[in-house]
Amino acid sequence: MREFHAGTFDIAVIGAGHAGIEAALAAARLGMRTVCFTIDLDAVGNMPCNPAIGGTGKGHLVRELDALGGEMARAADRACIQYRMLNRAKGPAVWSLRAQADRRKYQQVMKHTLERQENLTLRQAEVTEIRCEDGHVAAVVLRTGAVFTVRAAILCTGTYLTGRTIVGECIESSGPDGMHAANALTASLLALGLPLRRFKTAAASTFPKWRYRRATPPPCPSASPRPSRRRTAPCAT
Numbered sequence: 410m411r412e413f414h415a416g417t418f419d420i421a422v423i424g425a426g427h428a429g430i431e432a433a434l435a436a437a438r439l440g441m442r443t444v445c446f447t448i449d450l451d452a453v454g455n456m457p458c459n460p461a462i463g464g465t466g467k468g469h470l471v472r473e474l475d476a477l478g479g480e481m482a483r484a485a486d487r488a489c490i491q492y493r494m495l496n497r498a499k500g501p502a503v504w505s506l507r508a509q510a511d512r513r514k515y516q517q518v519m520k521h522t523l524e525r526q527e528n529l530t531l532r533q534a535e536v537t538e539i540r541c542e543d544g545h546v547a548a549v550v551l552r553t554g555a556v557f558t559v560r561a562a563i564l565c566t567g568t569y570l571t572g573r574t575i576v577g578e579c580i581e582s583s584g585p586d587g588m589h590a591a592n593a594l595t596a597s598l599l600a601l602g603l604p605l606r607r608f609k610t611a612a613a614s615t616f617p618k619w620r621y622r623r624a625t626p627p628p629c630p631s632a633s634p635r636p637s638r639r640r641t642a643p644c645a646t
Contacts, residue, residue, distance in 0.1 A: 413555060418444045420433075420563060429447070430453070437526050445532070446551075454518070463485070484519050492506065493506075535591065536551060538597040546560070564598075569584045
């Protein structure tokens with residue numbers, strides 16, 4: 410395929426999930442000319458498994474991001490349908506705030522935030538190669554043949570590198586929600602001598618019994634003023 414020079418940026422962020430969004434916004438807000446690539450613009454901030462922010466495992470990370478000027482907690486407040494403080498039956502040391510989000514609303518909020526950010530360009534494209542010169546990143550190449558000259562690249566690829574979906578004995582090469590895996594980028598990273606490891610995620614496919622969880626009125630995830638509309642929709646688990 411014929412290649413062509415498509416632009417010059419300081420930072421290229423590959424992926425627009427939770428990590429890619431925060432990386433792109435942080436770089437742009439520091440004054441870096443930043444481009445963020447995503448396979449699908451409608452998948453910015455996608456939460457294909459559990460559309461919740463916070464909880465026992467991630468609540469402290471959300472607070473730390475918020476303290477550093479990140480966007481996740483603010484977007485969670487705007488897209489939240491229910492706040493719930495977990496582990497209330499135990500001591501305060503293990504209480505954990507979880508914001509159940511409207512999945513599509515969260516995507517809209519995050520995409521709009523990226524589109525309005527100064528110094529940040531959001532592009533729908535698949536990055537297939539990272540090129541290095543003299544031991545440092547020099548460019549990223551798209552499937553279309555477009556070459557972007559960059560000073561650094563931030564990989565936020567999630568589960569797309571040689572991604573697979575497994576349903577029983579049916580195994581397919583795929584990313585979340587039926588999007589294709591980033592196999593070409595995986596090959597490029599291996600050619601650069603970078604070791605890759607596979608991590609397993611899982612989502613239940615059977616629902617033997619539903620339990621309704623009512624909202625509790627704890628403080629919202631971000632340090633910004635609390636939204637005026639109460640987030641008290643009942644949720645089932």
